[in-house]
Amino acid sequence: MPIILEVPPEVISEMKVLTFESDFDQLALKLREEAIRRFATGLEIPGEVLLGMGDINHWGAWAxxxxxxxxxxEPRLATVAHALTTQWLRPLLEDQGVNDAGQWLVWYDTSPLRVRQNRSQTALEVYDRGAISAEALRRETGFDDSDAPRLGQNVRARETRLPVDETTTPPDTLPASAMPEGLLAAADGLIWGALSAAGEKLRRTPACPRSERARAKEMLSAALHTILPVEAVQVEQWRLLEGAWARVPEIAARYGLDAECLTATLDSYCRELIAAGVEHRYEQTSGVLRAPCVMGAA
Structure with a gap:
């Protein structure tokens, strides 16, 4: 309840509300913001990480x-890895009589720290092509090995559904197992050349920082995407596959295939491999060429 006081009129103007906190003026607020900014710029990381990225687009935020x-x-991890290598791993290997102890080292992997897009759909498509294992598929779709089917457990196989107009007449095209060896070799060479060209371009992108260049030099260009994280959109942004399919029309004409279809099939396959970080193998080539437009023209 309010308390009513009777006071002389001449003291009413002297009555004030007393507070015990200190008022900050605009200058104090500016000084505080400047101190935060100076602290952020003095760190060994971009200042925007502390100050916020509200004015930066998604490409700038990724960079x-x-x-x-x-x-x-990475510099701190390199220091720790060097100490573990020289003071623990190599002395241990030398005591055990390992001849090439100097060739072994402890190293780090920062790929889990890098923000990557959801690769579940890409993993499903690459798994259907036989390019990754079931373990990799479970990992990319958020499951673990405890969710895998166990021995003795009835696993329902996926049923193959035939089109309603499917006939029993012999097919007009050869089965995948009878695909010409020359076509398989040519497609494998095109894929390998495209991945090699993409790897050379990848060395000059932000995906290959200075700390990774030494390890990248020891890798084949066609397999460089397996150690450097690349998003699906970055394949187009960095033009990794630009000019890789110049010989496809010649190969397609040699085997009576549709050049546009063959180009799209090989390009899609290489993009999936790069985004998923999976290495190409010759055994996968026949599965790549099972695209309907390729098989229909074979």
Whole structure:
């Protein structure tokens, strides 16, 4: 309840509300913001990581996050890895009589720290082509090995549904097992050449920071995408496969195939491999060429 006081009129103007906190003026607020900004710029990571990325688009945010890992995390990890190598691993191997103890080292992997898009759909498509294992599929779709079917457990096989107009007449095209060896070799060479060209371009992109260049030099260009994280959109952004299919029309004409279909099939396959970080193998080539437009023209 309010308390009513009777006071002389001349003291009413002297009555004030007393507070015990200190009021900050605009100058104090500016000084505080400047102190935060100076602290952010003095760190070994981009200042925007602390100050916020509200004014940066998604490409700039991705580059800043990669730079923060490269400048703020990887140098310290390299120091720890070098200490573990020289003070623990190599002395242990030398005591055990390992001849090439100097060739072994402890190293780090920052790929889990890098933000990547949901690759579940890509994993499903690559798994259907036989390019990755069931373990990799479960990992990319959020499951683990405890969810795998167990021995003795009835596993329902996927039923193959035939089109309503399917006939029993012999097919007009050869089965995949009878695909010409020359076509398989030519397609394998095209894929290998495209991945090699993409790997050479990948060395000059932000996906290959200075800390990874030494390891990248020891890798074949066609397999470089298996150690450097690449998003599906970055394949187009960095033009990794630009000019890779110049000889496809010649190969397609040699075997009576549709050049546009063969180009699209090989291009889609290589994009999936690069985004999933999976290496190409010759055994997968026949599965790649099972695209309906390729088989229909074979």
């Amino acid at each position: 800043l996050q990669a730079e923060a890992i490269r400048l703020g995390i």
